[in-house]
Amino acid sequence: MGGVRTTGDMVMRLQLSKKMRIDEAKRYVADKLGLTLEEICDVVTMSEVREERGFGLGHQEPCTESTMGMEAKFRIAEALDIRINSVERFKEHAGIK
Amino acid sequence: MTREEALKLAFDSVVECDEDMARKALAAGDELGIAPLELLTEGFGAGIKHLGDLFGRGEIFLPELIFSTEIMQLAASAIEEKLGSANTSAKGKMVIGTVEGDVHDIGKGIVAALVKSNGIEVYDLGREVPADVFIEKVKETGAGFVGSSALLTSTMTVQKEIEKKLQEAGLRDQVKTLIGGAPVTKRWADRIGADCYCEDASDTVDYILAQLGN
Amino acid sequence: MSEKKYFTRMGDGSIVYMTAEEIWEDMRAGMDDAVDRGKIPPLSEEELQKIFDIVTMPGGVVGVNPIDAVVTTSDSGSDKIPTKCGIPISRDTTAMIHERVLGCDSVDIGNPDYNYKTAKGIAKREAGILKLALDKTTLPLYYGAMPNLGFYTKPDGPVDNWAELLPQGKIKEALAAQEEAVEHSVNDILFVAKQTYEVGADAIELDTSGAAGDADFLAALKACEKITQKYPEMPVIIGMAGEFVLGMHGKLEYDGQRLAGLYPHKQVKLAEKAGASIFGAVVNTNCSETFPWNIARVCTFMKATVEASNIPVHADVGMGVCAIPMCENVPADVVTRADKCLIEICRLDGL
Numbered sequence: 001m002g003g004v005r006t007t008g009d010m011v012m013r014l015q016l017s018k019k020m021r022i023d024e025a026k027r028y029v030a031d032k033l034g035l036t037l038e039e040i041c042d043v044v045t046m047s048e049v050r051e052e053r054g055f056g057l058g059h060q061e062p063c064t065e066s067t068m069g070m071e072a073k074f075r076i077a078e079a080l081d082i083r084i085n086s087v088e089r090f091k092e093h094a095g096i097k
Numbered sequence: 098m099t100r101e102e103a104l105k106l107a108f109d110s111v112v113e114c115d116e117d118m119a120r121k122a123l124a125a126g127d128e129l130g131i132a133p134l135e136l137l138t139e140g141f142g143a144g145i146k147h148l149g150d151l152f153g154r155g156e157i158f159l160p161e162l163i164f165s166t167e168i169m170q171l172a173a174s175a176i177e178e179k180l181g182s183a184n185t186s187a188k189g190k191m192v193i194g195t196v197e198g199d200v201h202d203i204g205k206g207i208v209a210a211l212v213k214s215n216g217i218e219v220y221d222l223g224r225e226v227p228a229d230v231f232i233e234k235v236k237e238t239g240a241g242f243v244g245s246s247a248l249l250t251s252t253m254t255v256q257k258e259i260e261k262k263l264q265e266a267g268l269r270d271q272v273k274t275l276i277g278g279a280p281v282t283k284r285w286a287d288r289i290g291a292d293c294y295c296e297d298a299s300d301t302v303d304y305i306l307a308q309l310g311n
Numbered sequence: 312m313s314e315k316k317y318f319t320r321m322g323d324g325s326i327v328y329m330t331a332e333e334i335w336e337d338m339r340a341g342m343d344d345a346v347d348r349g350k351i352p353p354l355s356e357e358e359l360q361k362i363f364d365i366v367t368m369p370g371g372v373v374g375v376n377p378i379d380a381v382v383t384t385s386d387s388g389s390d391k392i393p394t395k396c397g398i399p400i401s402r403d404t405t406a407m408i409h410e411r412v413l414g415c416d417s418v419d420i421g422n423p424d425y426n427y428k429t430a431k432g433i434a435k436r437e438a439g440i441l442k443l444a445l446d447k448t449t450l451p452l453y454y455g456a457m458p459n460l461g462f463y464t465k466p467d468g469p470v471d472n473w474a475e476l477l478p479q480g481k482i483k484e485a486l487a488a489q490e491e492a493v494e495h496s497v498n499d500i501l502f503v504a505k506q507t508y509e510v511g512a513d514a515i516e517l518d519t520s521g522a523a524g525d526a527d528f529l530a531a532l533k534a535c536e537k538i539t540q541k542y543p544e545m546p547v548i549i550g551m552a553g554e555f556v557l558g559m560h561g562k563l564e565y566d567g568q569r570l571a572g573l574y575p576h577k578q579v580k581l582a583e584k585a586g587a588s589i590f591g592a593v594v595n596t597n598c599s600e601t602f603p604w605n606i607a608r609v610c611t612f613m614k615a616t617v618e619a620s621n622i623p624v625h626a627d628v629g630m631g632v633c634a635i636p637m638c639e640n641v642p643a644d645v646v647t648r649a650d651k652c653l654i655e656i657c658r659l660d661g662l
Contacts, residue, residue, distance in 0.1 A: 001380045001382050002380070003414045003450050004414075005414050008414075009410075009417065009450040011382050012416045012417045012451045013451055016548075016588050016589065017544075017546060019546075019589075019621075019622045022623065022660040022661065025382075037378055041377045042377065055449070058414065059411065068449060069446055069447045070446050073449060084513065085544050086445040089508075090511060152558075155571070155572035156572060158558020158571045159524075159557070159558055159560075160485070160558075166478075202461070203461065203523060205474075206474035206477060250639060282323035282598040282638075284323040284325055284598075284638075285323075296597075296598070
């Protein structure tokens with residue numbers, strides 16, 4: 001699906017954490033983000049959505065200040081209403097859980 | 098009992114791992130005047146080949162195959178006794194091993210067991226075997242078949258080395274080389290000059306028996 | 312006028328040209344082989360026609376509609392650039408490359424010595440590398456290795472080598488050795504799972520489960536069960552080895568089902584039972600057969616597996632499996648056609 005260029009990473013998370021099949025996982029992500037199936041698979045649409053909502057990007061320029069990595073995963077976990085292990089362990093290690 | 102029935106009895110004795118049945122088949126072969134080698138290859142040997150095919154399809158499992166090879170060996174020993182020692186060498190010798198740097202020997206072990214059960218003398222060198230050791234064993238035993246197994250793309254190159262060292266030792270024309278293992282293909286066999294690419298244990302046995310038949 | 316011939320390949324990557332009739336004949340033969348071995352339903356005529364259309368499609372690369380794209384997992388993904396390509400970069404950097412340059416949906420951190428016995432000895436170091444990568448990346452990132460039960464045999468491990476005992480006729484000893492190796496393997500996998508869970512791994516992968524036979528598969532299933540019980544927030548991915556479980560033991564069972572001889576559509580049910588989140592299915596590529604033969608066979612097996620499964624199924628489309636040729640540089644013409652067939656005909660959840 002293109003990973004962080006679209007929503008491939010998010011769809012993948014639903015397969016892992018909730019064992020969702022591909023169509024169900026895509027629908028779930030689309031519903032949670034308030035987008036269509038076509039939009040969540042589109043690189044141009046999702047580049048803008050990801051930048052605006054802080055879901056992490058595959059490119060750094062021209063948006064160096066945009067979220068990436070752990071900060072993006074915090075936002076993804078909240079938007080999709082899932083627990084991401086690296087986020088939970090980060091909170092524990094940072095003493096904010 | 099007819100000739101066909103005797104051969105079927107021999108076949109069934111291996112498939113069903115039945116020692117009594119095997120002995121009856123041997124006795125029937127004597128009574129009917131069936132050539133011992135014919136009884137071995139078309140009766141008992143056909144049974145082992147059938148089981149080898151079933152094993153390759155996942156329909157029987159290795160311990161069952163091993164039990165059957167014991168029946169096969171019982172039959173082979175009895176027939177060799179009849180033929181006398183002069184004929185035992187006709188069945189051939191094979192040196193086999195997993196190549197240097199590679200510890201995967203499950204497939205190689207299966208091949209060795211199946212080849213041995215067909216009356217071929219097998220010298221199993223084990224795993225992580227350098228090319229030189231293959232060549233030394235060929236010199237020592239006079240083996241006509243050299244089988245090498247490699248499960249990694251990084252260790253396949255030893256199979257090419259074996260070909261080269263056989264040439265250098267002046268032994269290449271005296272042996273047939275067989276190669277196998279997950280990343281090995283016929284294309285690789287052709288590239289390095291190996292005589293035969295063996296997809297599985299049955300392929301190995303078929304090739305060796307065909308060569309001995311010739 | 313000579314009949315039109317289509318470009319395709321053999322299972323070892325060699326180029327061949329085939330007529331439409333030859334392609335159809337091979338497709339049917341490949342499918343029939345799968346039906347016979349797996350005791351599974353055949354593909355429909357419509358599905359076979361679709362495979363034919365994909366095999367004979369013009370173009371070096373073919374694709375699917377963006378909306379139909381699936382997600383990707385990998386095995387030893389982050390190790391491929393340094394190890395295979397000889398570019399000496401760290402694994403956290405390769406994870407970032409997979410995310411930002413290659414557009415992967417997920418990637419694993421794996422050790423070049425890709426097995427849990429080795430990983431156990433350096434588990435904390437591996438976890439440290441994983442943690443570095445987890446801080447920097449957004450995509451799902453997991454730890455992967457093979458149970459590889461063979462490593463537990465002497466001289467590399469503590470148990471007797473059943474591959475040597477069996478041909479010697481020492482059946483009882485060989486079976487006992489395998490059973491002992493299972494326990495060692497499960498302990499090692501669990502130890503690595505603990506270390507990686509504690510740094511935040513998004514999953515753990517038990518790759519090529521069954522590579523050393525039914526005992527190897529049992530180790531993966533038992534480990535999966537224990538991991539999902541102990542660390543419910545860490546999903547488990549179970550990847551297959553060969554297309555059926557090799558019966559090195561023959562009597563081992565999981566949940567009352569004998570493991571030896573199981574094909575993917577049966578293996579997935581046990582992976583599901585053990586608590587796996589994703590099942591990586593494998594069908595062997597036959598190097599002596601053509602791509603049409605291989606892909607029809609693969610689709611027959613995969614369709615049955617997807618239909619049987621309640622968890623996501625990812626086809627392992629690597630070198631030598633799922634109709635991909637057995638060669639180091641896999642040709643895009645065949646890979647993309649295999650992917651397209653698997654997605655459109657088998658409705659795979661991922662690759």
